[in-house]
Amino acid sequence: MLMAFRKQECPQLKILYTFPIRGHSFLPADRVFGRVEQEICRNPTILLPDDYLAILxxxxxxxxxxxxxxxxxxxxxxxxxxxxAKPFKISEDCVMEITDSAVGVKDIYSGEFFMHTILKKGYRWDTFAPEPLPHVSHVKPAKQDDTLKLLMELKPPQPVVDSMTGTMRPLVVMALLSTFATAVMRMVIN
Structure with missing residues (x-):
């Protein structure tokens, strides 16, 4: 993906990707995730995807x-x-460099890159064009029906009932499953 991006969008860009040491990285995103989690825990009931959107x-x-x-x-x-077959394992590398035609990898943070061509003969990065993934719900229909049946026993507000039909239904079910999981975790912790 990075090689195609470099070739198609910004050929002058030098890409040097350094993998952090596992367990030793403290990224700003970690703090944001913590704050979002705290705010979600303060809301006793989240029934709509828009509620999550507001928090985020x-x-x-x-x-x-x-x-x-x-x-x-x-x-x-x-x-x-x-x-x-690639002669290197990304999971074992510390640094990766993207060039015009090769990927350079190092399994230590210093030293020289070992360069590898990964493109098959006859293919070029400037013609690389992935297709969009389909929008599908990975929540099985039986799980959706069961979750919505449980919700209906709680007598939800009308906007929630309205959103349970049509294209929003999988999103509502995923939001409900997350809410139920959070409630169960609260009961376990308390």
Missing amino acids: SNHGHVHWYSNNWNSLDFKAAASKCLKK
């Missing part, structure tokens, strides 16, 4: 999936044009 918006700019951005199927596109 308090801590940063929110990009809503399928409204503001979509995922691309890089895995399928890469399987067509990348070599299957």
Whole structure:
């Protein structure tokens, strides 16, 4: 993905990707996740995706999936044009460098890069074009029905009932499952 981005969008860009040492990184995003989690815990009931959106918006700019951005199927596109066997393991590397035609890796933070070409013969990065992933819910229909049946026993407000139909239904079910999981965790902790 980084090689295609560099070739197609900004060929002059030098990409040097340093993997942090596991367990020793303290990123600003970690603090934001902690604050979001605290705010979610302060809300006893969250029934709509918009409720989560409001909480997340308090801590940063929110990009809503399928409204503001979509995922691309890089895995399928890469399987067509990348070599299957790679002489390195990303999980064992500390630093990666992206150049015009190769990936350089180091398994220590100092020293020289070991350069590898990963593109199959006959393919070029400037023609790499992954397709959009379909928008599907990974919550099984039986789980959706069971969750919504439980919700209806709680006599939800009308906006929640209205949102349980149509395209919002999978999002509402995922929000409800998250709310139920949070409630169960609170009971376990208390």
